[in-house]
Amino acid sequence: MEFNQRSIISIRDFSREEIEFVVGKALEVKQGRWHDALSGKVLASLFFEPSTRTRLSFEAAMVSMGGRVVGFADAGVSSTKKGESLADTIRTVTGYCDVIAMRHPVEGAARLASEVAGVPVINAGDGANQHPTQTFLDLFTIHEEFGRLDGLKVGMLGDLKYGRTVHSLAKALSLFEVEQVFISPPSLRMPEGIIEELRQGGTAFQEVEEIDQVQGALDVLYVTRIQKERFADFQEYERVAGAYRLGHRELSALGGQCRVMHPLPRVDEIKPEVDSGGNAIYFRQAHNGIPTRQALLGLVTGTIS
Amino acid sequence: MTEDRARKVYAIDRGTVIDHIPSPLALKVVEILGVKQEGILTIGINFKSAKLGSKDIVKVENLKLTESVTDRLALVAPTATINIIEQGRVVEKRPIHIPREFHGLLRCPNPKCITNVEEVTTVFHLEGEPPHPAVRCHYCERLYKNPGELVE
Numbered sequence: 092m093e094f095n096q097r098s099i100i101s102i103r104d105f106s107r108e109e110i111e112f113v114v115g116k117a118l119e120v121k122q123g124r125w126h127d128a129l130s131g132k133v134l135a136s137l138f139f140e141p142s143t144r145t146r147l148s149f150e151a152a153m154v155s156m157g158g159r160v161v162g163f164a165d166a167g168v169s170s171t172k173k174g175e176s177l178a179d180t181i182r183t184v185t186g187y188c189d190v191i192a193m194r195h196p197v198e199g200a201a202r203l204a205s206e207v208a209g210v211p212v213i214n215a216g217d218g219a220n221q222h223p224t225q226t227f228l229d230l231f232t233i234h235e236e237f238g239r240l241d242g243l244k245v246g247m248l249g250d251l252k253y254g255r256t257v258h259s260l261a262k263a264l265s266l267f268e269v270e271q272v273f274i275s276p277p278s279l280r281m282p283e284g285i286i287e288e289l290r291q292g293g294t295a296f297q298e299v300e301e302i303d304q305v306q307g308a309l310d311v312l313y314v315t316r317i318q319k320e321r322f323a324d325f326q327e328y329e330r331v332a333g334a335y336r337l338g339h340r341e342l343s344a345l346g347g348q349c350r351v352m353h354p355l356p357r358v359d360e361i362k363p364e365v366d367s368g369g370n371a372i373y374f375r376q377a378h379n380g381i382p383t384r385q386a387l388l389g390l391v392t393g394t395i396s
Numbered sequence: 397m398t399e400d401r402a403r404k405v406y407a408i409d410r411g412t413v414i415d416h417i418p419s420p421l422a423l424k425v426v427e428i429l430g431v432k433q434e435g436i437l438t439i440g441i442n443f444k445s446a447k448l449g450s451k452d453i454v455k456v457e458n459l460k461l462t463e464s465v466t467d468r469l470a471l472v473a474p475t476a477t478i479n480i481i482e483q484g485r486v487v488e489k490r491p492i493h494i495p496r497e498f499h500g501l502l503r504c505p506n507p508k509c510i511t512n513v514e515e516v517t518t519v520f521h522l523e524g525e526p527p528h529p530a531v532r533c534h535y536c537e538r539l540y541k542n543p544g545e546l547v548e
Contacts, residue, residue: 101537176514199510199535218508220536284539 094390098205098212101221102259107266110230113386116395117231120156121382128394129158129385135188136162137180138215139171139195144355144377145215145222149192152384161187178207185209189392192384211391213384219255225354226259228383232376233311236350240264246272246305246345249315249335249360251281256354257315258285265289271296272305276331279317301334308346312337314353314373316360338362342370352376406438411457413479414469416445421473422452428468428547434459448475463490468501470494471529472544494529496522502531502546509536520546 092112105113119125134153138146141164150160171180177195181204184191191208193201194215201214201221216222234240245264247257251273261271261281271294273281280298289296299305314337322328337360342349351365353373365371389395417425422439426432438455445451466478470492480488498520504511511518516535523539524530531543540546 103537177510178514196508197510197513198506198508199533199537200513202535203510203514203516217510218536 095393095396096211097391098201098208098214099223099387099391100202100205100212100214102223102226102263103221105223105263110227110263110266113227113383113390114231114234116386116390117227117379117383118235120386120389120395121235121379125156125385125389125395127157128389129153129156129392132158132190132388132392132394133188134158134160134162134388135184135191136160136164137184137191137193137195138162138164139166139177139193139200140216141165142194142216145194145224145380148377148380149213149215149224149384152381152388155381156385156389158388177203181208181212190388213387213391216255219253221259222255223259224380224384224387225256226263227387228376228380229256229260229313229352229354230263231383232352232372232379233350235379236372237310241268243267243310244270244272244307245311245313246274246309246349247281247313247315248274248302248337250279250317250321251275251315252279253318253321254315254354257313258282260313261285261289265292265294269294272309273298274300274302274305274335276300276317276334279321279331302337302341303344305345309349312342312345312349312351314351314357314360316356316358332360336360336362338364339368342368406455407484408436408438408455408457408481409484410482411435411455411459411480412461412466413481414454414456414466414473415451415477415479416448417452417454417469417473417476418448419443419450419452422454424472424544424547425452425454425469425476428472429454429456429461429465431456431459431461463493466490467493467495468498468547471498471502471531471547474529494522494525497534498522498531498543501548502543503548504533504536504538505540505546506533506536506538509533509538511535 153160185208192213192215198218198220201217205212317332350372351370419442436457440453469476478490479486500517502520519534520531530541532539
């Protein structure tokens with residue numbers, strides 16, 4: 092399996108075997124096997140759109156494995172503001188680094204960057220399209236918790252229409268023997284295109300509007316935030332958001348054992364009472380961004396194999 | 397061709413005849429082929445067809461269209477057949493192959509796609525097979541079920 096010099100742009104580019112390989116490497120990294128593997132390597136961290144968490148996670152991943160970071164956190168300080176094209180920015184930066192991590196508000200920007208760059212590009216989010224390292228760390232977290240991905244039942248709750256994390260997660264999980272349950276208000280359902288792909292691929296799934304309608308226990312519930320700006324009517328937002336707030340009562344309706352995940356930031360969709368129980372794994376999930384991104388950085392620079 | 401039809405459609409000595417185009421797509425076919433400025437064009441619309449019910453025909457005089465050009469028709473008129481004419485006779489009958497990828501032919505309607513922001517040649521990948529071809533943008537990854545509408 093060849094990862095050296097490969098760009099990480101979309102979860103669609105990966106087979107089941109490749110995903111399992113990355114998840115396995117992330118585990119090795121977390122266990123301390125690849126100490127200082129990124130020593131001497133330089134990451135260009137190009138954030139054309141601000142994202143504190145993802146940027147810090149990439150930069151911490153690089154530095155704590157012996158690498159160094161150059162870059163910017165906001166397009167206002169890059170030459171894009173002077174009218175330079177993305178392709179030219181990337182062609183230039185290529186000469187300064189061994190790998191690029193970039194976030195850009197335009198969909199497909201990372202794909203284009205990977206086609207003009209002389210070094211591998213890792214997509215840290217391109218608009219509403221893809222954020223593959225998030226999906227890898229989500230899969231790693233589930234695998235870490237259960238020791239497997241096959242045979243699990245995974246629910247996704249909240250805004251399934253606009254949330255790119257759940258779109259990519261659903262697509263990735265469809266490569267495994269995972270039953271998926273989508274819980275959302277009718278106006279925020281999983282897009283028809285994704286539902287159709289799951290159907291064609293023979294993935295078992297159910298769509299419901301309320302937590303109480305879920306049949307059987309869930310192993311994982313992946314919660315996403317319902318954003319106010321999706322609703323024209325504030326009262327309607329309050330009603331819908333309230334119905335999807337997760338607490339002890341809702342968790343027991345889901346079998347009581349299910350692990351709760353969230354891409355963060357969380358606002359009030361998970362009640363604080365859930366934080367201290369054994370169900371909550373969302374902070375560990377966020378921390379898993381480090382070994383997952385280290386594994387990917389090492390694989391694409393050829394320092395982890 | 398019946399004698400009656402021969403009177404209706406101007407026969408050509410040399411060029412390309414595109415037959416079995418589902419009505420009323422002849423004008424769209426001309427647009428996709430990009431042959432508006434290429435000499436005499438004869439367009440017939442709404443002929444009776446045993447296969448299609450009703451069909452259109454386009455004749456492009458003096459121009460032998462290449463396969464890469466005629467294959468563009470796969471997205472709008474996959475039933476079309478291509479006849480290359482020389483000295484008044486059919487010298488080549490060509491089916492349409494649907495390409496797996498389309499370069500520079502389609503425009504992505506997503507305003508947030510990089511192909512609408514930077515100078516980039518569009519690339520689309522074929523996902524559904526005819527008669528329901530669908531294409532996915534190589535860059536923003538959106539899926540489109542009516543690819544004929546994306547032709548520039």
